[in-house]
Amino acid sequence: MSVNTLDKNHEKTYTRKVSQVGNxxxxxxxxxxxxxxxxxxxxxxxxTYNQEEGGIMVKKANRVPEGIRPEMLKAMNRAVGKYDExxxxxxxx
Numbered sequence: 001m002s003v004n005t006l007d008k009n010h011e012k013t014y015t016r017k018v019s020q021v022g023n024x025x026x027x028x029x030x031x032x033x034x035x036x037x038x039x040x041x042x043x044x045x046x047x048t049y050n051q052e053e054g055g056i057m058v059k060k061a062n063r064v065p066e067g068i069r070p071e072m073l074k075a076m077n078r079a080v081g082k083y084d085e086x087x088x089x090x091x092x093x
Contacts, residue, residue: 038074040081 016027029039037060039045044061064070080087 040077041084042080043077 012033014030014033016030018025018027020026033039039060044063045058046061048057048059049055050057064073
């Protein structure tokens, strides 16, 4: 289910169904947010629980290993996302 609305704070609000994946629960991220945040397959997200508001905030994890330039890591993530299947096939040879 995809409902997006623009609230008075100029924030987009999305409604998503929670699905079962193994022993975990998950939800999908809308395509326009994926594009806006430049999220790629395999990228880590940081989930913060706010007890006072009774909600969570999800954002890209800022985990850049020491000595690695952030733009290099982004390029690697894009390449892995793009060639994931080919790389997995090579691993199994």
